[in-house]
Amino acid sequence: MHDVVAGYGNTTVLHDVNIAVDDGQIACLIGPNGSGKSTLMKSIYGFADVKAGTVTLRGEDITGRSPQENLANGMSYVLQEASVFPGMSVHENMLMGGYVFEDDERANRRAEELYDEFPILGDIRDQRAGTLSGGQRRLLELARALMVDPEVMMLDEPSIGLEPRFIDDVFERIKQLNDLGTTILLVEQNAEKGLSVADRGFVLASGEIKFTGTGTELLNDDEVGRLYLGG
Structure with missing residues (x-):
């Protein structure tokens, strides 16, 4: 992402933002509410308007590429807001994650592979998603985003609203995915938790990058701690 100015319609949220994430890294974006973190993610994925600058993936300009194209090209995005279809079963929700395959059999096979990875979901595959904790x-949502076996995965507030035991489980999954080679960009309200697993960290405030460094550097930076980590 180079010199990106982005927002929605006539509203500009991001101002000349530059971030770079290497292949195979976990990168974490932190900052106060309203700083533009979700807009940054959405400008990469095609949900926000990029007014200036470029978004590149492995040297290819993907500025303005549609979410459908991004999904079909190995990039998945787990939104902050609840995105399951409550009236559908767990399994039907999983299959929705593979709709770009245009091959029901392939989608079913991939879902079965993921039930091996997420046994708790396999056990409740016939349950309506609206009844889940x-x-x-x-x-x-995490498993469904894996249906396309993404090379790049974006997660917006993966721990929001979860009990501590589930937060640990979700972050363990994130580390496992990264160990398998998935590049991950996450926005995380629990800044210490997010930075503790991150190779790279970025602090966004008022639509601008204020600090950047390794996750450890930002965790140990007194000013970052005072302003953004409650230290």
Whole structure:
């Protein structure tokens, strides 16, 4: 992302933002509410308007590429807000994550592979998604985003609203995915938790990058701690 100015319609949220994430890294974006973190993610994925600057993936300009194209090209996005279909079963929700395959059999095979990875979801595959707990719902959203076996995964507030035991589970999954080679960009309200697993960290405030460094550097930076980590 180079010199990106982005927002929605006539509203500009991001101002000349530059971030770079290497292949295979976990990068964490932190900052106060309203700083533009979700807009940054959405400008990468095609949900926000990029007014200036470029978004590149492995040297390819993907500025303005649609969410459908991004999904079909190995990039998935787990939104902050609940995105399961409550009237559908867990399994039907999973299949929705593979709709770009245009091959029901392939989608079913991939879902079965993921039930091996997420046994709790396999056990409740016939249950309506609207009856799930917050932790189960978040795991379903995470697993569904894996249907396309993404090379790049974006997670907006993966721990929001979860009990501590589910937060640990979700972050353990994030580390496992990264160990398998998935590049991950996450926005995290629990800044210490997010930075503790991150190779790179970025602090966004008022639509601008204020600090950047390794996750450890930002955790140990007195000014970052005072302003953004409650230290």
